[in-house]
């Protein structure tokens with residue numbers, strides 16, 4: 582892959598450590614390498630607590646690596662990654678604002694005249710399947726509807742890269758499928774780069790162009806990088822039934838399973854310190 586302009590984000594030999602009580606240090610991620618090209622949808626999967634969110638937060642500029650580099654389109658990231666849009670497990674809807682006001686907020690803060698921001702918010706609400714819900718308060722929306730508003734809130738700002746951390750985590754299985762299809766529909770319109778953290782391997786494969794696997798922590802790093810050559814456009818429920826999907830699932834699970842087992846095995850049993 583070429584350097585710089587074709588890259589949305591590159592994490593080069595990134596190490597991230599957290600202070601622990603008593604002047605200790607906990608190295609969550611060590612020497613992680615990951616490049617996401619423009620237009621590429623990359624899923625990051627790994628055992629619980631391995632450092633997926635930590636890596637995403639480094640790409641967001643929310644965490645500063647102790648060693649290594651984060652570059653955005655070839656330029657070193659200094660401070661927050663302002664070209665990124667974030668979607669987390671819990672949404673950031675303000676309860677005292679309507680759906681329309683929540684979606685328009687980012688544009689208004691950036692200086693778009695309120696009337697224009699609200700008109701664009703209505704357009705985005707329609708694109709996420711919530712036409713006519715502009716006056717609805719967040720507490721009157723279902724979990725899936727709130728997630729749609731949150732998606733519109735992020736996408737309306739036309740981010741260069743989407744950083745998603747288990748965005749559909751709290752939703753029921755059917756709603757997750759529907760939201761995955763919606764995400765793919767919206768993504769296919771202009772193919773932004775996406776870093777998508779999930780613990781769900783099926784979700785990772787069905788959405789992405791590449792699945793990267795992190796080792797069990799601490800000092801987690803990337804141990805597998807699998808291209809997903811499934812046809813697009815994809816209908817998630819259908820694609821999961823194909824032999825191609827099942828073959829790649831088997832291949833990745835063989836690696837991931839071993840890491841998941843390590844994450845549940847006491848360190849002493851692995852020969853490390855207790």
Ligand SMILES: Nc1ncnc2c1ncn2[C@@H]1O[C@H](COP(=O)(O)OP(=O)(O)OP(=O)(O)O)[C@@H](O)[C@H]1O
Nearest residue numbers: 599607609628629630631632633634635636780798
């Ligand atoms: N601010 C912090 N201070 C200390 N330790 C932290 C901090 N943030 C994360 N960690 C630790 O770093 C490791 C990686 O955490 P992280 O949340 O990135 O994992 P994850 O793979 O996203 O987990 P999960 O799948 O359970 O959401 C964990 O052991 C966690 O306890």
